[in-house]
Amino acid sequence: MRLNLFTMNAVEHVSMGSWRYPGDQSARYTDRTYWEEVARTAERGGFDAVFFADVRGIYDVYGGSRETAIEKAVQTPSNDPTYLIPAMASVTNHLGFAVTRSTSYNHPYQLAREFSTLDHLTDGRVAFNVVTSYLESAAANLGVEERLDHDARYDRAQEFMDVCYALWEDSWDEGSVVRDRDAGVYTRPEGVHDVDHEGEFFSVRGPHGCEPSPQRTPVVYQAGSSDRGREFAARNAEAVFVSLPTERGVRDYVEDMRSRAADHGRDPDSLAFFPGVVPVVGETEALAEAKYESYREAIDVEGVLAVLSGFMDLDLSTLDPDERVEHIETEAIQGAVDAFTTSDPDRDWTVREVAQFAGLGTTSPVVVGTPEAVADELERWFTDVGVDGFNVKEVTRPDSLRDFVDLVVPELRERGLVRDRYGDGTLRERTLGYGPRLPADHPGRSDD
Ligand SMILES: Cc1cc2nc3c(=O)[nH]c(=O)nc-3n(C[C@H](O)[C@H](O)[C@H](O)COP(=O)(O)O)c2cc1C
Incomplete structure (x- = not known):
């Protein structure tokens, strides 16, 4: 079972109001030592990676204003996650780092260079979470008059990735860096190639x-x-x-994605699935329930509505709380709308129910219980639903991570589900079980 910590270089990420919870340290997000502690704890728990979300704009859809987002620290203020990685890598040996970067507001040459640098500095421990971005406010910040429409963002994303693959995979032949002191040849020039990309966007x-x-x-x-x-x-x-709230939704998603991967000529089993999950664990059932109740009391409902309005590009302040959430085609995160509409035909949601559910971890299920009960539920998803691991979402920081590592991980290790020690190699080898490079059937892999 693979484990990532899903977090953000910000005060509030997915559990709005939690910064007020007694003992919560979210406001230390500006402090390097906070992130070093997170890295050490995650590595102690055998985690594969710390997975950083990131956005470049402000949540200003709710009530047509940014006021709620600013007041309640809804993913604002936030700092760039990329620069945390060298600090976190230097206090760990095996932990990986997945960084969210947008293909809508970056340039592939620059981004390829940043990731190559990080991959060198971490000995191959980085991942790129490719997003197309959803906030109109981000477009306004980055000199783009209007956010590209939803599907055009994906066209740009594909071209972006094709450029990156060409730079990473094809530009430098294996063995071209010879570092021959006697001959005075560091790199053989004939092994280094232009990519000569001329496309619609780049x-x-x-x-x-x-x-x-x-x-x-x-x-x-x-x-x-x-x-x-x-x-x-x-x-x-x-x-x-x-990140879908029900098991049915995740099951259907996994099945659909495996069949689509096969249509692209890829081994469907080579795709790994990480559903989001929000564990709330206590030494006893009663303690876990009490913790869950106190977490729920700390939820800032306005903050939740502000983040969801941004995800959906739909001002939830205009809807009656008891109105059923209807499916719409959105220019923002279609998956966030689907989560509460089409992803599970057996389940209807009102605005009020969505706000209550999403208070802890937004669109992912909350699992409350003893270490054994939480481990049972994760094991069931792992074996029955066929997922490869989990993106563990936090409620309070750093206690949600500590609880998970100190209480649930020992139980998962006891069952042989989570590693006791790390194997050698890169993040790709450890998390996906194949070589250090993209597998041969991946469209980005060169034919060398
Ligand atoms: C679970 C989940 C997490 C996401 N995290 C981020 C993020 O951190 N930053 C970001 O800009 N977009 C994020 N997105 C947005 C998407 O990755 C995507 O680029 C875009 O919104 C379109 O998604 P769609 O295909 O679901 O409509 C996330 C989406 C989902 C479903």
Whole structure:
């Protein structure tokens, strides 16, 4: 069973109001030592990676204003996660780092260089969570007059990835860096190639400026769940972060994605699935329930509505709380709308129910109980639903992670489900079980 910690370099991430909870340390997000502690704890728990969400705008859809987001620290203020990685890598040896970066507001040449640098500095422990972004406010920040429409963002994302693959995989031949002191040849020039990309969105001549890093292409994560998002994931993702509230939704999603991967000529079993989960654990059932109740009391409902309004690009302040959430086609995160509409035909949600559910972890299920009960539920998902692991979402920080590592991980280890010690190699080898490079059937892999 693979484990990632899902977090954000911000005060509030997915459990709005939790910064007020007694003992919560979310406000230490600006402190390097906080993140070093997180890294050490995650590695102690055998985690594969710390997975960082990131956005470049403000949640200003709710009530047509950014006021709630600012007041309640709804993913604002937030700092760039990329720069935490060298600090966290330097206090760990095996833990990986998945960083969310947007293909809508970056340039592939620059991003490829950043990831190659991180892959070198971490000895191959980085992953790229490819997102297309959803906040109109981000477009306004990045010199783009209007957010590209939903499907056009995915067209740009595919071209972006094709440029990155060319830079990472094809630009420098294996063995071209010879470091021959006697001959005075560091790199054989004939082994380094332009990529000569001329497309709709990008023009990149190349060659890549970095020599090949341990993984070359970082492990590719993706989380889109619209039809177009799934197609993109089926072609590009090695691991998928799925965040849906019910088991039925996750089951259908996994089945659909495996069949789409096969349509792209890939081994359907090579795609790894990480549903989000919000564990709330206590030494006894009563303690777990009491913790859950106190967490629920701390939920800031306005904050929840502000984040969801941003996810959905739908101002939830305009709806009656007892109104059923209707399916809409959104320009933002289609998957967040689907989560409470089409993903499970057996379940209807009112706005009030969505706000209550989403207070802890937004669109993922909460699992409350003793270490044994939580482990039972995760084991059931692992064996019956066929997922590969979990993106563990936090309520309070750092206690949610500590509780999980100190209480649930020993139980999972006892059952032989979570590693006692790490194997050698890169993040790709440890998490996905194949070599350090993209597998041969991945469309981004060169034919060398
Ligand atoms: C579980 C989940 C997590 C996501 N995390 C982020 C994120 O951290 N930053 C971001 O800009 N987009 C994030 N997204 C947005 C999507 O990855 C995607 O680029 C976009 O919103 C379109 O998604 P769709 O195909 O579901 O409509 C996330 C989406 C999901 C479903």
